[in-house]
Every structure is written in structure tokens, then in C-alpha cells.
């Protein structure tokens with residue numbers, strides 16, 4: 287038998303055994319398995335063990351008994367009852383206790399601080415239970431040093447293992463968050479699918495039987511259980527102040543309820559009843575939105591008691607942070623989708639293709655048919671017949687309706703600008719290119735590009751357009767990377783393209799590219815009583831805008847509308863009605879109110895000569911500006927709103943007329 291305490295050689299041998307075991311990183315169990323026999327050897331113990339307290343209970347982690355040959359009494363130790371009271375006493379005091387033949391060395395590691403930030407864990411509470419040799423008077427100081435060495439090695443192993451566990455947890459949470467994000471990106475994703483995925487992840491990672499998200503309906507003071515819980519898959523609603531979940535909501539603090547050892551009144555058994563579940567353990571954490579407000583509670587439940595501790599709170603809180611982001615993103619997506627759908631509906635309603643004439647009915651039917659395809663469409667018709675209206679009508683009936691509708695007037699663009707306008711340019715690609723600019727083709731991606739007045743496009747422009755239509759990709763001016771574009775093209779012209787092709791002013795190959803389907807709009811004068819339908823539509827529209835009662839068109843007005851030749855087509859009619867809505871006051875409109883000029887003649891001048899007005903400005907430049915505005919207005923008026931004709935009257939190119947109007951501060955659009 288050894289002396290009362292260990293020798294220096296024993297101490298060195300034990301230190302070497304500890305160093306060797308630590309280097310192997312065998313984990314807590316491996317360390318105990320290797321070092322308890324070494325400690326027993328060094329101190330000539332009959333048995334040595336580690337007991338620890340987990341979730342309120344003492345349990346023996348490891349127990350080493352010296353073989354019977356070395357210690358005849360040792361074999362009996364296996365059945366010896368542990369001095370539980372003394373163990374608890376040693377742990378409570380945090381100091382070793384001797385109660386011969388037992389020596390009890392508490393082993394308590396505060397992992398929260400030791401393991402670094404982010405690892406909040408219940409302290410590891412344990413006790414080395416050592417049975418001293420027969421006749422021992424008690425341990426000596428150097429024996430204590432050996433125990434300290436063992437405890438330090440165990441602490442290190444525990445910290446390492448918890449760090450690894452934490453890293454695994456965080457990786458799982460990140461993987462789960464990425465999965466949720468993918469779910470959200472799917473066009474068909476809905477709230478229920480996302481919430482179910484989130485709850486499933488929590489069930490799996492917390493190894494629990496059920497997880498639920500309770501979203502707070504603050505207005506109704508209710509918590510709504512999601513995904514749909516309970517009988518008939520109906521959402522479960524509970525008062526927002528009931529049970530542990532209510533506690534979490536009011537305190538914004540995580541809560542654990544651990545069955546047997548906890549206050550039964552904290553649990554809302556109504557939830558159990560509707561789930562047909564017997565909750566024995568529960569952990570719940572707040573769901574906090576991006577602005578810091580609590581938007582709900584995330585809970586996990588188990589049939590078994592004492593299942594949850596701080597590490598579950600930590601894990602569920604991590605999940606909850608990502609879940610809150612996903613839930614808010616889903617809500618934002620839903621509200622954006624709803625407002626987009628509303629806008630698309632409004633936009634579609636605001637450009638109806640009005641008309642019951644058989645030609646218009648046929649065009650509408652063909653438009654509906656072609657809307658279901660991605661075919662290129664060529665719309666033919668005189669100015670103002672509604673070519674853009676028809677293009678929008680096709681767009682809003684197509685699958686592309688949620689994408690953009692981009693209209694480009696090809697005639698308004700000089701050739702040098704056309705390429706940059708349609709295909710964009712890179713910064714610095716020419717003198718004025720101060721920034722990178724996205725072209726109309728890219729802007730229209732996912733939607734429809736309406737190329738108006740395509741017959742007026744220059745030869746260079748036509749060649750470039752053809753290339754893009756064939757390759758379905760654009761290269762920005764000054765760039766080299768081809769950018770693929772997913773665009774449906776609808777082109778329109780009022781020009782006789784076949785004649786332009788004969789005169790070699792329009793490329794035949796481009797014509798075939800554009801003319802996959804062609805739709806022709808008749809002039810308004812050929813549409814019979816559609817004039818009255820359209821007049822009525824514009825009357826309603828403008829009177830609503832101004833806020834005046836809608837006047838009726840009397841017999842003379844109707845006759846005048848039906849017999850007018852409408853050289854400016856629907857645009858001219860719209861301008862006429864707009865003017866009447868602003869200038870007339872009665873509840874009935876007559877032919878005289880309409881002031882329709884005979885074909886080819888000048889309308890009764892509605893514009894007073896500038897010089898005769900009392901408010902004529904003194905400044906020469908201002909009166910010149912006003913004169914130009916009036917002169918342009920008159921030209922447009924005389925042309926029935928037909929800008930090409932108005933430009934010709936003014937001896938200007940159409941694009942120059944637009945530019946001049948912008949320069950003068952005039953509105954460029956329909957309400958001229």
C-alpha cells in the first residue's frame with residue numbers, strides 16, 4: 287500500500303497521462319475513461335467516478351473500480367451507495383469534502399464565460415467521487431493538485447465539444463435559412479408552405495415533437511398558431527396573454543417550462559386540447575421583426591418532461607431570428623404582389639380597346655389569340671387609330687402583363703441616339719455618356735417593347751434592330767458583353783411598308799421578322815357608330831377628371847360626330863371631347879359645341895391673337911415663346927392631333943417638333 291498521499295513520481299506520471307489524453311482530444315467521456323484509472327493509480331484509490339447534475343438530476347457518468355486483484359475490497363465498490371448528501375454538500379459549497387472513505391471534489395465550470403461569446407450554456411456541475419485507500423487519513427495538497435489537473439482537462443474538453451456543437455447548430459440554422467429563402471423565391475410560395483418549413487426545421491433541430499409559430503394579431507389581442515394547427519387544419523387562435531406563449535409576448539424574453547418540476551398553471555392546456563397533445567416540456571422565444579417589435583412567438587413542445595435547457599433556447603432563438611426575417615420578407619412580397627396586381631389591373635382597365643364595329647371586334651379577338659403567344663406583332667393603321675392602345679391591350683392580356691410595357695417612338699429619335707436609346711450605353715462610350723445607361727430592350731425584359739413608327743427608322747437603325755430580334759441579345763454602345771433579353775416586340779407603323787420596301791427604304795428581312803402576325807386598325811370614319819361609343823367613353827373620362835356632370839350628346843351632336851371625316855382618328859375625337867368638357871357648361875352638347883371643322887378647312891380660330899390680349903408680356907423672348915406655343919397648338923389642332931401632319935405644316939421633322947415642344951414647356955402627349 288502507498289503512503290497517505292501520492293509521490294512526486296506518481297504526480298509526474300499522472301500529469302504526463304493528462305497531457306497525452308488532452309492531445310488526443312477524445313472528448314469528455316474519453317478523458318474520463320483514460321484518466322480515472324490513472325488517477326486511481328496515482329492516489330491508490332479503490333474506485334473513482336464522476337457524477338454530474340443534468341436538468342436537476344444526479345447521474346453517474348463514469349465509474350472506475352480498481353480490479354479485485356489489486357484491491358481485494360474493490361469489487362464490492364460497484365454496488366456501494368454513493369454519499370449523495372455529501373456530494374450535494376460539496377457542490378453547493380464549491381469546496382472538496384472528506385467523509386472517509388470518500389473524498390468528494392466538486393467540478394464546476396462556467397461555460398458561459400469560458401467558451402466565449404455566443405455560447406450560453408448551463409454551467410457543467412459535477413463532482414469527482416473518490417474512494418480513498420483503506421486506512422487513509424485523507425487527501426494531501428498534492429492530491430488536490432492532481433484532481434485540479436483532471437478538472438482543467440475536463441473543462442477544456444467540455445468547452446471544445448460545446449463549441450463544436452454550437453458551430454454545428456449555427457451551420458444547420460444557416461442551411462435552414464437558405465432553404466426558406468429558396469422556398470420564398472419560388473413563384474408559387476405561400477405563407478403556409480414557408481411557416482410549415484420553418485416549423486419542420488425547428489422540430490428536427492430541437493429534436494422535439496412539435497414546433498409552432500404564433501403570429502400576433504395585435505388588433506384582436508390574439509395569437510394565431512401557424513402553420514394551421516389542430517382539428518380540421520384550422521388556424522388555432524389563443525388570447526395573447528395566455529400561457530407561456532403569452533408570457534414570452536409580454537416580456538419579450540424566452541421561457542422554458544419543464545413539466546414535472548414547473549408550475550402547471552403556466553401552460554395553456556386549451557392549445558393541448560385542440561392539438562390532442564400532452565405537453566410535458568415547452569420552450570418558447572419571441573419572434574422579433576426588423577424594427578425591433580415583437581411579431582409573434584416561436585415555441586417547441588415535447589411529450590417528455592425536462593427536455594429543454596438553455597442550449598435549446600439558444601438554438602430556437604437563432605431559428606427565430608431567421609424566421610422573423612423570412613416571415614417579414616414573405617409579408618412584404620405578398621403586399622408588393624398585391625399592389626402590383628392592383629396596378630396591372632388598373633393599367634389594363636385604363637386602356638380599354640373600345641369599339642363594336644366588326645373590324646374592331648375581329649382585331650380584338652385576334653389580339654386575344656396572339657396575346658397567348660410570344661409572337662412578334664405588326665400593328666398597322668393611320669395616326670391616332672389606337673395602335674398603342676392595341677399593343678397595350680395585347681400586353682395586359684398576355685403572360686407578360688406583370689412585366690413592363692415600354693413604348694419607344696422610333697421617329698422621334700435621330701439615328702445617333704437610337705442605338706443608345708434602344709440598347710443602352712456604357713459610361714464613357716461617347717462624349718456625353720457620363721453614366722452607364724440601360725436601353726429600352728433591357729428595360730422591357732420580361733415584358734413588351736412597343737416600337738412605334740417603325741417605318742420611320744433609319745437604315746442603320748433597321749439593321750441593328752434586325753440583329754437584336756434575331757439574336758435575342760443586345761450589346762450596349764461601347765460595351766462588348768452580349769446581354770440576353772426576354773422581350774416580346776410589338777411594332778407599329780402608319781406607313782405603307784410594302785411601298786417602302788419597293789423603294790428600298792425599309793428592309794424586307796426586317797419586315798418579315800416583324801410581320802409574323804399583323805393586325806390592322808381601320809380609320810375612325812370607317813367604324814360607324816363606334817364614334818359615339820368612343821365619344822361617350824371620353825366624355826365619362828374627362829368629366830370624371832374635372833369633376834363635372836356628364837352632359838348628353840343631343841341629336842345634332844351625334845349627327846355631326848357620325849358625319850365628320852376624322853382625319854386625326856380617335857386622337858382627334860378624344861381632343862375634341864376633352865376641349866368640350868372643359869369649355870362647355872350645359873348638360874346637353876350640340877353640334878355647335880363640338881366645333882367640328884369641315885374636312886380640309888381651318889377650324890374656327892379658338893385662339894385669340896396674342897397681341898390683342900391685355901396680358902401680353904412686355905418681354906420679347908416671353909412673347910416669342912407664347913407665340914410659338916400657340917402657333918404649334920394651332921398646327922396640331924388643324925392636323926386633328928396628327929403629329930406627323932402638324933410637323934409637316936410647320937416644316938419640321940416630327941422628332942424636331944417633339945423636341946421644340948419640350949423646350950417650350952409644352953406637354954408632349956395626348957392632351958395637346
Ligand SMILES: Nc1ncnc2c1ncn2[C@@H]1O[C@H](COP(=O)(O)OP(=O)(O)OP(=O)(O)O)[C@@H](O)[C@H]1O
Nearest residue numbers: 638639640668669670671672673674675856857956
Ligand atoms: N379603341 C380605342 N379605345 C379607346 N381609346 C382609344 C382607342 N383608340 C385610340 N384611343 C385613344 O386615342 C388616342 C390615340 O391612340 P394611340 O396613341 O394608341 O394611337 P396611335 O395609332 O398609336 O397613334 P400614332 O400613330 O400617332 O402613334 C389615345 O389617347 C387613346 O387612348
